[in-house]
Every structure is written in C-alpha cells, then in structure tokens.
Amino acid sequence: MNSRKxxxxxxxxxxxxxxxxxxxxxxxxxxxxxxxxxMTLRIESAWSRSxxxxxxxxxxxxxxxxxxxxxxxxxxxxxxxxAGAVEFxxxxxxxxxxxxxxxxDGGRIEIPAGGTxxxxxxxxxxxxxxxxxxxxxxxxxxxxxxFERSGEVTLPVPVADSAPAEAVPMxxxxxxxxxxxx
Numbered sequence: 001m002n003s004r005k006x007x008x009x010x011x012x013x014x015x016x017x018x019x020x021x022x023x024x025x026x027x028x029x030x031x032x033x034x035x036x037x038x039m040t041l042r043i044e045s046a047w048s049r050s051x052x053x054x055x056x057x058x059x060x061x062x063x064x065x066x067x068x069x070x071x072x073x074x075x076x077x078x079x080x081x082x083a084g085a086v087e088f089x090x091x092x093x094x095x096x097x098x099x100x101x102x103x104x105d106g107g108r109i110e111i112p113a114g115g116t117x118x119x120x121x122x123x124x125x126x127x128x129x130x131x132x133x134x135x136x137x138x139x140x141x142x143x144x145x146x147f148e149r150s151g152e153v154t155l156p157v158p159v160a161d162s163a164p165a166e167a168v169p170m171x172x173x174x175x176x177x178x179x180x181x182x
Contacts, residue, residue: 041150043066058129069114073111085130086127087129142156
C-alpha cells in the first residue's frame, strides 16, 4: 500500500473511531423513573469476608448506602456471576433470644431520602448463595445492584479477612457509576 492510501486509511479509521465518542451526554437517557439530577447515592466500604473451602456455598456482602437525594430509593435486587442467587438478609432475635438470619421482608431494601442504610455483620447484609468457589482474600468480584430509580450499577467488591480500614466511596448518579478515590 502506498503512503497516500495509508494516510487516507488512517484518517478514515480515526474518523470512524471518533464518531462513537461524539455523542453528547445530554442524549443519554436517564434510567426509567429517574429524573436527571433527582437521585444521588453514595456506596462506601463494599466488601466480602473471605470464606474457607468448606464454606464455599455461601458468602456475605457488606457496605453502606447513603441517599443524598430528595426522594426515597429502593434496592430491588442484586446479582453477581460468582453466585447462583443473591438475597437480602437480616439478623433478628427470636422469642427465645436467639439470633436468626431471615430474608428481608418484601425482598427489598429501602434507602430513605437523606438517610443511610448500613449492611454490616450481625445486621442487614447481602447473601451470596451457591458460590462457584470460596471467596479468597485479596480477590475482587463484580456485584450489580438494581435500584428502583437509579437503575443498575455494577461495582467491584474486594474480598478480605476483615472489614476495610478506610471507606472507599463510590458515587452513583442517575444512569452512571463513578468510582471516586478518597
């Protein structure tokens, strides 16, 4: 190929590549039911405790979710490729004073406007069921959260032997996910 044809080829390839980047942000529709700018969520300290090989069937996810918006938000569902099922659970004390783990009533987690919901050991948490393998400390896996107003958000969940020492903030705006460094 001569140099003139090569230049034309490179210009054409560059223009085609740039055409995919030229769409203005305003053309990106917000998630269904989420007016632009109406909802902001902040997810911090998402993590899973490592599991032994014998416990490979289940795992738990912890985090905090803050809703700085003016409308309540609802966490409807979660999914990850490393588990066959994902459910929202809570520990409750029965009539005999024994702590028992139960599915959250209605299978949804409400995050009030201006409020924070903390998913923590001994309380509300996300349960990973039928894990493909044990959760090993130092690894990370993706977790997709489906919110009623803010849509779906996929975030990295690190696996550790204990809770992270410092919060790792993640800002969620309608239709987007942005990981912010502390």
